[in-house]
Amino acid sequence: MPELHLPWLEMSVLIPLIGSLSVIMIKNSGSARKFCLLICGITFACAVGEWIDFSSLKTFEAHDHWDLIELVFHNDVFVIDELNAPLLPLVSLLCLLTILSTMKTKVNRFSFGSMLVSEAILMATLSCRDAWVLIALLIAALIPVWLELRSRGRSTRVFTIHMGLFVLLLVSGQALISAGSILVGGCLLTLAALMRSGIAPLHCWMTDLFENATFGTALLFVTPMSGAYAVMRLVLPIAPDWALQSIAIASIVTAVYAGGMALVQHEARRFFCYLFLSHSSLVLVGLELVTPIGLTGALCVWVSAYISLGGLGLTLRCVEARTGRISLDEYHGLYEHMPTLASLFLLTGLASIGFPGTTGFIGTELLIEGAVDVYPYVGMAVVAAAALNGIAILQVYFRVFTGRPRIATFSLQVRPAEKIAVLILAALIIGGGIFPQWGVSSRYHAATELIRHRGGQLEDPKHDGQRVVQPDTNSETTGFVSLPTLSQSSEK
Amino acid sequence: MTIDNVLTLLGICVVTSPLVMLIVVGVSSLIDRRLTERSLSRITEIAVILGLTASLIILVLMLTTGRRHVPLEFGNWVFLPEQHFHFHLKFVFDRLSVPFAILSFVLCGTIGAFTSRYLHREPGYNRFFVLYAVFLLGMIVSSLAGTIETLFFGWEFVGLSSALLVAYFHEHANPVRNGQHVWTIYRIADAAFLIAALTLHHLTGAGEFDVLMGTGPWPQGQATISESHALFVGILLLIAVAGKSALVPFSGWLPRAMEGPTPSSAIFYGALSVHLGAFLLLRVSPLLEVSLTLSIAVIVIGLVSAVFGAMAARVQTDIKSTLAFASLTQVSIIVVEIGCGLRYIPLIHIIGHACLRTLQLLRAPTLLHDYHQLENAIGARLSHPTSAWSRIFPVGVRDWAYRFSMERGFLDTILKDYFVRPFLAVFRKCDSLERRWTDLLSGGNSRQSDDVKPHTTSLEEFV
Numbered sequence: 001m002p003e004l005h006l007p008w009l010e011m012s013v014l015i016p017l018i019g020s021l022s023v024i025m026i027k028n029s030g031s032a033r034k035f036c037l038l039i040c041g042i043t044f045a046c047a048v049g050e051w052i053d054f055s056s057l058k059t060f061e062a063h064d065h066w067d068l069i070e071l072v073f074h075n076d077v078f079v080i081d082e083l084n085a086p087l088l089p090l091v092s093l094l095c096l097l098t099i100l101s102t103m104k105t106k107v108n109r110f111s112f113g114s115m116l117v118s119e120a121i122l123m124a125t126l127s128c129r130d131a132w133v134l135i136a137l138l139i140a141a142l143i144p145v146w147l148e149l150r151s152r153g154r155s156t157r158v159f160t161i162h163m164g165l166f167v168l169l170l171v172s173g174q175a176l177i178s179a180g181s182i183l184v185g186g187c188l189l190t191l192a193a194l195m196r197s198g199i200a201p202l203h204c205w206m207t208d209l210f211e212n213a214t215f216g217t218a219l220l221f222v223t224p225m226s227g228a229y230a231v232m233r234l235v236l237p238i239a240p241d242w243a244l245q246s247i248a249i250a251s252i253v254t255a256v257y258a259g260g261m262a263l264v265q266h267e268a269r270r271f272f273c274y275l276f277l278s279h280s281s282l283v284l285v286g287l288e289l290v291t292p293i294g295l296t297g298a299l300c301v302w303v304s305a306y307i308s309l310g311g312l313g314l315t316l317r318c319v320e321a322r323t324g325r326i327s328l329d330e331y332h333g334l335y336e337h338m339p340t341l342a343s344l345f346l347l348t349g350l351a352s353i354g355f356p357g358t359t360g361f362i363g364t365e366l367l368i369e370g371a372v373d374v375y376p377y378v379g380m381a382v383v384a385a386a387a388l389n390g391i392a393i394l395q396v397y398f399r400v401f402t403g404r405p406r407i408a409t410f411s412l413q414v415r416p417a418e419k420i421a422v423l424i425l426a427a428l429i430i431g432g433g434i435f436p437q438w439g440v441s442s443r444y445h446a447a448t449e450l451i452r453h454r455g456g457q458l459e460d461p462k463h464d465g466q467r468v469v470q471p472d473t474n475s476e477t478t479g480f481v482s483l484p485t486l487s488q489s490s491e492k
Numbered sequence: 493m494t495i496d497n498v499l500t501l502l503g504i505c506v507v508t509s510p511l512v513m514l515i516v517v518g519v520s521s522l523i524d525r526r527l528t529e530r531s532l533s534r535i536t537e538i539a540v541i542l543g544l545t546a547s548l549i550i551l552v553l554m555l556t557t558g559r560r561h562v563p564l565e566f567g568n569w570v571f572l573p574e575q576h577f578h579f580h581l582k583f584v585f586d587r588l589s590v591p592f593a594i595l596s597f598v599l600c601g602t603i604g605a606f607t608s609r610y611l612h613r614e615p616g617y618n619r620f621f622v623l624y625a626v627f628l629l630g631m632i633v634s635s636l637a638g639t640i641e642t643l644f645f646g647w648e649f650v651g652l653s654s655a656l657l658v659a660y661f662h663e664h665a666n667p668v669r670n671g672q673h674v675w676t677i678y679r680i681a682d683a684a685f686l687i688a689a690l691t692l693h694h695l696t697g698a699g700e701f702d703v704l705m706g707t708g709p710w711p712q713g714q715a716t717i718s719e720s721h722a723l724f725v726g727i728l729l730l731i732a733v734a735g736k737s738a739l740v741p742f743s744g745w746l747p748r749a750m751e752g753p754t755p756s757s758a759i760f761y762g763a764l765s766v767h768l769g770a771f772l773l774l775r776v777s778p779l780l781e782v783s784l785t786l787s788i789a790v791i792v793i794g795l796v797s798a799v800f801g802a803m804a805a806r807v808q809t810d811i812k813s814t815l816a817f818a819s820l821t822q823v824s825i826i827v828v829e830i831g832c833g834l835r836y837i838p839l840i841h842i843i844g845h846a847c848l849r850t851l852q853l854l855r856a857p858t859l860l861h862d863y864h865q866l867e868n869a870i871g872a873r874l875s876h877p878t879s880a881w882s883r884i885f886p887v888g889v890r891d892w893a894y895r896f897s898m899e900r901g902f903l904d905t906i907l908k909d910y911f912v913r914p915f916l917a918v919f920r921k922c923d924s925l926e927r928r929w930t931d932l933l934s935g936g937n938s939r940q941s942d943d944v945k946p947h948t949t950s951l952e953e954f955v
Contacts, residue, residue, distance in 0.1 A: 155938065157935060161933055204926055204929055204933070207930070208930055211938065211940050211941055257922070260915070260918070260922075263916065264919045265923075266942075266944075269941065293572075324944075327944045336615075339524075343522055350652070356648045357645070365641075372690055372694065379687075383686055391675065394655065398662075402659060402662035402663070402668045403665065403668070405663060423522070436569065437568075440572070441572070448574075
C-alpha cells in the first residue's frame, strides 16, 4: 500500500490524546481553552496535511509513513482512502470551531479534556478500517458522553439502553461474521449501524442526548455521522442489494419523519436534532443506492452536512450561550442584537437544504437524481424531506431572530473569535457552492472506487495495493457476501 | 472584434452586474462593514444601469442583425462525463428573455431609486438592499436561463428574497407569519419544479431548453417528448407556476405578501415575481402544444384564478390588497392566453401589466391622501356608482359572493383545515408518543426542554 510522507494519521490521533492528558493539569479555565485551541489547531493542520499528502499520491488508499501499528501488528489499522480523506480535516475543523466559539463565560461548564479525548477517538474511528478496532473505537466514543451525562446529574437510562443494545448488536454481529454466520451477523451489524445513525424508531437516544448533554458534546458526538461510517466500513462490503434497499427505505422514512418532526418542536436543540437526523438519513439513502450518482450525491451531502449542519449547530450554541435554552413558542427578536449570527444561521440552514449557490446544492441534486434513477418514489420523498427541512429552517430563523427586540444593556454581538468561525464557515459554504467541480469529482472518484471494491472487481492496475475482492460462493445462498471488510482486503 | 464577441461581452455584463452587486453588498454585511445609504444607492444604480444598457444594446444588435437566438455559454459548472451528468451554465438571449430581462432592470432600477428615499434612515435599509440584490440576480438568472437547472437556480433566489422581504418589518408578528406562509407555499412549488426538472432531464437526457423544447428559436420550438410525459411534467410545472404566481389554490399568500414595504410589494408581487410563473409557462410552451389536456388544465386554472381575483379585489378594504388581487386577475388572464396558444400577446401583456402595477403600487401610499383632499375640496364624499351585477343577481347570491370574496374563497381555511393541521397533528401525536417512550425508559420526565421558559423580559435575567 502506498505510504504518506509523514505519519499524519497517527499524529492527528496522538496529538489530541496527549493534549487531553496535559489539559487536565491546567487549572485555569481560560488557559485550558487556549491550550485546547492550540491542540485542535495542530490536529487540524495534521488532518489537512494528510489530505494534501494523500491527494498528491493519486491513489485510492494509503497508510502512514513509519506506521507503528503496521510494523508491530502487521495490519493496516489506520488507513486514509478516498472516503475518509476529506472527513478527517472537516471533523478536526468542527472541533476547532467548537472550541473557538466557546465563550469565555462558559468555559467552566465545558470539559476540554473530555472533548480532546473525543476528538482523538473520532479521528481514530474515521481513519480506521479494521473491523474489530473500529468497533472498539465506536464503543470507546460512548464513554466520554456517558460520563458527561452522569456528571451533569441527568438520567443516562435512555442513552444507556440504546447504546447498550448498539454495543451488543455490534459485537455479536461481528463475532458471528468472524465465525462464518454471515447472514445473521450482517443483519445484526446493520441494525447496530441503523441504531447509531438514529434511524426511526431507534432514534430516541439522539433527542435525549441533545436534551441532557451540553450542546457542544452532543454536536460533536452526532455530527461526524459515525453510524454512516460504520455502514460504509462494516455493512456495505458484505450486504446484498436487498439489505441495502431495506436500509434505504428505512432511511427515507426517517428523513421525511424527522423533517416533519422538526416542524413541531418547541425548543431549538430538539429542532436541530431532528433536522440533523433528516439529513443524516438522506446521506444513508444515497449510500445505500450504490449507484455512482447516488453514492456521489450522498458523499457530497455528507461533506456539506459537516459544514452546514455543524455551522448551524454552532450558531445555535452561540445564541444559547447568550440567551439560555431557546424556546420556539415565541419570537425572540434577536436579530438586532446579533445580525451576524442571524445571517450565518440562514446561510448554514439554506446550505443544509441544498439551496443554490451553497455547498449542499449539487450534492442534493445528485442525491435526488440518483434516487430517482433507482426508485422514483424515493426520489420524490427525498424532495419532500428537503422541502420540509426548508420550511422548518425558516420557521426557526423567524422564531429566534425576529420579533420585538429584547432589552439588553450590554452587547450581545459576536466576539472576534466567533466572527472568525463565522467567516471560515461562510467561506467554505459559499466557496464550495460556487466552485463545486473539484469536490464533486473527488467524491465521484471515491464513489466509483467504493462500488468497484464492493462489486469485488479485479485489481485495477493503476492502483497499487488493491486486491481482489470477490464474492464468496458459500455466502451467495445466505444473501450477505462473505467479503473481508476493506481493511482486511488490503494487501501489501 | 466580431459581432459574436460583442454580444458575448454584453451578455457577460448583463449577468455579472447583479452578481457583483450581490457580492459587494452581501460580503460587506457578513463582515459587519455596513455600507452607507449613499454607497448602497450608488452601487444599485451602477449595477442596474450597466445591466440595462447592455441588455438594450443586445436587443438593438439582435434586431439589426436579425438574430433571434444568442446563447451565452459558461460551460459545464459540474461535469461527470461517465455518468452523462452535467450542470450546464448557459444563458440565452431571445425574444422572450431579452424583454423580460429589460423589464426586470427597468422596474428594479425604479424601485431602487424610490427605496433609497422611501426607506431613508430605516434600521433595515441595508437588509433591504441585500435582499434586493438577491432578487435582482434571481430575476436576471431566471429570465436568461438557457437550461432548466439554471432557471431553478434563479427561481430559488427570487423565492427566498421574496419571503424575507415580506417579513421585512420583522419586529411585528404578522409580517413574519406571512413571510413564513409565503416561504411554505414556495417550497411546495419549488419541490414540484425540481421533480419536473429532473423528470425532463431523464426524458431528454439534457437540461438545455434547446434540447427540451426543440431547436427552433422561441416560440417556434417543438417538444420531442410524448403526450403522457408532457402532461406529467406539465402538471408539475403548473403546480410550480401556481405557487409562484399565486394562482388558485395558492392565492392566499398574495395579500399576505403586502405586509412588506411598499417598494418590495410593488416589485415582487405587483410586477416581477408574480409574473415569473407565467414566464415559466411561456418558456416551456412547446410542452403545452404536445398535450391538449395540459393546455385545458392551464386555461381552467387561469380562468378560476381570474374570476376569484376579480371577486376578491372588489371587497378588499386596503389599497395594497386590492391591487394584489387585481394583479392576480391579470396574471390569470395571461395564463389563460398562454393556455390558448398565444405567445407574443401574453409577453406584451406581462410587460404592460407589470409597468402599470408598479406605478399603481408606488402611488398607493399617497393616493388616500389625495382622495381626502378631493373630498374636502368638493365638500362631500365621492360617489360610488352601483355595480351592474346588483341588477342581475338577487341579494342572497350577492351576499354569498361578498362573504366568499371577503374570506378570500376560503382557500387558506381549506388548506389549513384539510392539509396543514392534520399533517401537523400526526407529527404532534408522534412527538407525544416519543415523549411517553423516553419517559418510560428514563423512569421520569425525560424532557428538560419542557422547563424552558417561553419568555424572559430581559436578557440580563438569564445572564
